[in-house]
Amino acid sequence: MQELVLIQPIRAAEEWSREAAHAAKRRDFEERLAECGPLAYRVARGVLRNDADAEDVAQEALLRAYRRFDRLRDAQRFRGWLVRIVFRLALDRARSAKRRQLRETEWAQPARRPAPPTAEELAASGEFQAYFDRALDTLPEKLRLVLLLAAMEGHTLEEVAVMLGLPVGTVKSRLFAGRKKLAEKLQCYVTNTKKR
Amino acid sequence: MLCDKYKEALTEAAASGAALPIPVREHVDTCAHCGATLAAQQALFTLVDAGLHSRTNVGVPSNFEQRVRAALQIQVSGGRRRFSSLFTIGSMTAAAVLVMAFSLTHNPNKDREEMPPGSVPHTELSVSHPRAARGESQEVQAFAHQALHSRSRALNLAGHPNVPALGDSGVEVLVPQGQEELLVKYMEGVAALRARAPFSATLQHEANMKPMEVPSIEISELVVKPLPDLSSN
Numbered sequence: 001m002q003e004l005v006l007i008q009p010i011r012a013a014e015e016w017s018r019e020a021a022h023a024a025k026r027r028d029f030e031e032r033l034a035e036c037g038p039l040a041y042r043v044a045r046g047v048l049r050n051d052a053d054a055e056d057v058a059q060e061a062l063l064r065a066y067r068r069f070d071r072l073r074d075a076q077r078f079r080g081w082l083v084r085i086v087f088r089l090a091l092d093r094a095r096s097a098k099r100r101q102l103r104e105t106e107w108a109q110p111a112r113r114p115a116p117p118t119a120e121e122l123a124a125s126g127e128f129q130a131y132f133d134r135a136l137d138t139l140p141e142k143l144r145l146v147l148l149l150a151a152m153e154g155h156t157l158e159e160v161a162v163m164l165g166l167p168v169g170t171v172k173s174r175l176f177a178g179r180k181k182l183a184e185k186l187q188c189y190v191t192n193t194k195k196r
Numbered sequence: 197m198l199c200d201k202y203k204e205a206l207t208e209a210a211a212s213g214a215a216l217p218i219p220v221r222e223h224v225d226t227c228a229h230c231g232a233t234l235a236a237q238q239a240l241f242t243l244v245d246a247g248l249h250s251r252t253n254v255g256v257p258s259n260f261e262q263r264v265r266a267a268l269q270i271q272v273s274g275g276r277r278r279f280s281s282l283f284t285i286g287s288m289t290a291a292a293v294l295v296m297a298f299s300l301t302h303n304p305n306k307d308r309e310e311m312p313p314g315s316v317p318h319t320e321l322s323v324s325h326p327r328a329a330r331g332e333s334q335e336v337q338a339f340a341h342q343a344l345h346s347r348s349r350a351l352n353l354a355g356h357p358n359v360p361a362l363g364d365s366g367v368e369v370l371v372p373q374g375q376e377e378l379l380v381k382y383m384e385g386v387a388a389l390r391a392r393a394p395f396s397a398t399l400q401h402e403a404n405m406k407p408m409e410v411p412s413i414e415i416s417e418l419v420v421k422p423l424p425d426l427s428s429n
Contacts, residue, residue: 132247151248
């Protein structure tokens with residue numbers, strides 16, 4: 001007579017080991033969260049310039065990192081890995097926000113558009129900061145990420161290099177190139193301001 | 197024009213903050229234009245650094261970590277729910293496969309097909325079960341248990357009081373925790389169906405059983421001839 005055999009691992013033991021693995025993973029991740037959460041927020045804030053968006057993106061990136069935490073082979077590279085996730089998500093969010101803004105502007109009625117600000121209002125609203133932000137946004141991504149990370153307090157060039165998995169020389173050259181491009185763009189602003 | 201060759205060096209010095217090379221330093225000391233350019237470049241890079249610093253070193257919201265932890269908790273519990281629903285679906289599928297295989301291998305039609313043509317099917321249910329033959333009550337239930345146990349000599353429903361561990365046949369079926377009762381009930385149901393099926397078939401058999409009337413055969417002439425000898429070829 002033919003026998004039916006259904007082989008199934010013992011559920012209790014399997015579940016117990018799974019629970020233990022989950023708990024260990026979560027414990028490990030939460031330690032890293034306390035250490036790297038602010039970094040994620042700052043990177044997102046540096047790209048998006050908006051607290052709420054930055055918080056959303058940083059949180060999403062951390063959750064995504066948690067989901068894929070098992071795939072990370074070298075735990076020492078967590079910071080760089082997280083930074084890249086945050087940066088990528090923040091860029092996506094910035095692009096979609098820009099597209100949305102463009103769409104809304106195109107469809108907006110002329111009567112609903114706000115009146116152009118006066119020079120005094122522009123100065124009061126941080127015109128330089130806006131100009132600086134625009135200049136920074138036009139930089140290539142690889143330069144921008146290095147600039148943001150290097151400008152954060154407590155990050156040496158060596159740490160940035162380790163974080164991004166790049167040689168220190170590459171980080172230095174990118175930093176130099178990024179600052180130079182920014183300076184060139186700001187030079188125009190300074191010159192125009194002096195002419196006014 | 198003379199100062200153009202120093203322009204790059206001035207920019208690099210302003211960007212890096214390093215000291216100027218001696219020839220450039222000497223030129224800057226004597227050239228007011230280059231001195232002003234250097235000062236402007238240094239101011240520009242200071243502006244760049246200040247802008248970057250203010251943009252990146254923002255305060256993190258105090259409740260940010262708590263929010264992330266809460267979202268993490270939601271995600272983990274959501275994942276567990278997903279996993280448990282997947283596990284339930286898997287268990288149900290496994291149980292369904294088990295039940296299908298059980299019902300296929302216990303097809304009563306198969307038993308009837310295997311029966312020799314001359315044999316008569318069971319006329320009484322009680323005959324087919326030894327307990328029933330002894331006159332015990334609850335014949336159908338007993339048959340159900342018998343069917344369950346006889347079929348699944350290999351079944352070993354761990355820890356279930358109704359289904360004892362059976363022999364060391366080397367084959368065992370593990371049922372997901374908490375579903376032993378369901379399986380036992382289902383098997384009882386299947387066995388009860390099995391028990392009813394031959395019974396109804398028997399009644400039908402008895403109802404239709406009539407003596408066959410065969411017309412008499414008359415043989416007018418019978419000729420007997422020897423077979424041709426095949427061995428001569």
